[in-house]
Amino acid sequence: MSRAADIDVRPVTEAEYPEWLRALRTGFLLGPTVSEDELTARATQFEPGRYLGAFDGDRCVATFRSFAQEVTAVGGAPVRADAVSAVTVTATHRRRGLLTRMMTRDLAAAKERGDVVATLIAAEYSIYGRFGFGPASHETEWTIDVPRAGFDARGPVCADGGRVDLVDGDEVRKIGPELHERVRRATPGAINRSDWWWQNNTGAVRVDPKWTEPFWAVHRAADGTVEGLMAYEVDNRWGDTKQPLNTASVRSLIASTPAAERALWHHVCSIDWVTQVKSGSRAPDDLLPLLLPDPRAARITTQADWLWVRILDVERALRSRTYEGTGSLVLEVTDRAGLTGGRYRLEASTAGASCTPTRDRAELTLDVAELATLWLGDESAVRLAALGRVREERAGAALVADALLRTSRRPWCPDMF
Known part of the structure; x- marks a missing residue:
């Protein structure tokens, strides 16, 4: 068995793309054979630097892909997103931190590019919360x-x-x-x-x-x-x-x-x-x-979760959307990965919103993953507070968050990616 340190996580070259596809099919239990027709059709999507693979010698044992995307914020503004897809780890190489290495690398690159959020459709619920993703819409x-x-x-x-x-x-x-x-x-x-x-x-x-x-x-x-x-x-x-x-x-x-x-x-x-x-x-x-x-x-x-979101820039994410009410809220956003987070004052009204760093006392403390579940208006801060997933530093702050962030219609992503 190869040590985790001996497995190379790197961008996939065009020459390695067929091997990457074989690993992708293996990880999704589709069978390891890649037909020439599939290779030809998929090769048009290949983008150097956005495909990552974990290689044990010459064999690809984990796959990861991201691509540029726009996701619609509340109010209709298109928001720059890093869409994560094609995530697999071959059964023989699980529990060696390969997904963590690929995800960490990709999210850092997305932050550097200036993407506001990252998105994905989660095949398994329990995987992506530790990377700061939260379910932001349902189907x-x-x-x-x-x-x-x-x-x-x-x-x-x-x-x-x-x-x-x-x-x-x-x-x-x-x-x-x-x-x-x-x-x-x-x-x-x-x-x-x-x-x-x-x-x-x-x-x-x-x-x-x-x-x-x-x-x-x-x-x-x-x-x-x-x-x-x-x-x-x-x-x-x-x-x-x-x-x-x-x-x-x-x-x-x-x-x-x-x-x-x-x-x-x-x-x-x-x-x-x-x-x-x-x-x-x-x-x-x-x-x-x-x-x-x-x-x-x-x-x-x-009935299940669908689109998951990972916020990479709190200020831009909260400014990008519209609000159905008027109010102010100081949020303490924690991010274990250090990609974003801090203390922010959200000032919102039907005319627009500002979100700026502040030293004022926090009124609501939450992880960046929980903020993602609230961003599109689909979840309730009051519910999350009852579950212990957000903490009120001021009584009634969760109610204020709901009045500002929740929407009259629920968000929806019609597509798989």
């Missing part, structure tokens, strides 16, 4: 019992003069990016989608050899404006008495208006033979159940 998935939902399958799906059409991947790549930009600027927690995302998710680039083309439904308003886009697939299942029991599984749905959202759900719930619809990942306070004539037809099948 919910519903399963709709179509016969019970109450939509009129014979009636129009659009009540506002709009229409729903099926389109192909070529059309999606033309209309999708502009719609997504409108939606993500209005959705705290949403992230930008690169051109590669659209290529990969419409089949122009094939990373997954098992990828199949979904149905794409687009909603256009009466004036022709694209207001919604849905991707879904349908299985082929029939009962013993030749009754259709098909399930439509939604891969993605973005909409800029509730009317478009309702029309797309009406569309997928009105398809002949479809008796069940799986919503895919949605915001925890999504309108979906209430868009159905019978909301009880939608039952929650998944």
Whole structure:
């Protein structure tokens, strides 16, 4: 067994990229073989310096990737983020500090670049809190019992003069990016989608050899404006008495208006033979159940944390967002990694906010990971105080924090990365 000190953590070269991909597939239990098609498709993403590997001799035994991202703050401002992905450690090399070495290196580089936050989607809950990440948004998935939902399958799906059409991947790549930009600027927690995302998710680039083309439904308003886009697939299942029991599984749905959202759900719930619809990942306070004539037809099948955030610059993070109330709060933010932290006075109102270092007495003390859970407005400081995860230095400070930081709608990240 190699000693941890003998394992070299370093940026991956282009020549080492196939070995890094093999380790990635091994770590995610996908099998160690990398096809030429997958290598060709993924190689276009390779960015020197942003891919890290741990090498035991010539063999890569741990992987790590980061890339530039924008995450939407409360109020719509795009915030510079260091998106962390492709994190694996091969089973033979666990518990040797390899993730810590890679994460420490990457976050230091992100801080040096001037990124405000780092983000990730956590496969396991217990790993990332020790690096200062906290769950900042959540997801919910519903399963709709179509016969019970109450939509009129014979009636129009659009009540506002709009229409729903099926389109192909070529059309999606033309209309999708502009719609997504409108939606993500209005959705705290949403992230930008690169051109590669659209290529990969419409089949122009094939990373997954098992990828199949979904149905794409687009909603256009009466004036022709694209207001919604849905991707879904349908299985082929029939009962013993030749009754259709098909399930439509939604891969993605973005909409800029509730009317478009309702029309797309009406569309997928009105398809002949479809008796069940799986919503895919949605915001925890999504309108979906209430868009159905019978909301009880939608039952929650998944509810979990989703986007995790690590704040790298407290001042810029708190200034970047808007606030629904007016008030002042002195925060003592601790950061064991020393990347940020200190004592800050947050002065917020509906007109804007300032966040500056101060020597005034702290009113609320919390770790940088807990601040991350509050940043997008999804968590309650009062709840965290009850759990002992934040400490009130002044009675009522948690209530003030909630009045300032919590939002009327919950944040949501529609994408995996």
